[in-house]
Amino acid sequence: MASASISRRIFITFASLAAAICVLFACITWLFAAITEDDVVKQVMHEEAKNI
Helix, strand or coil: CHHHHHHHHHHHHHHHHHHHHHHHHHHHHHHHHHHHHHHHHHHHHHHHHHHC
């Protein structure tokens, strides 16, 4: 019975670690996309301002 409890705790620990890493990479990806989007919009606005 003790081994089932230990294996369950190990499974929960690894699952929590995997979920935390997934959330971390999702946040980094969202941040990268937001920064890139802002730069692209700024460049497009500058080009349009030059044309006007």
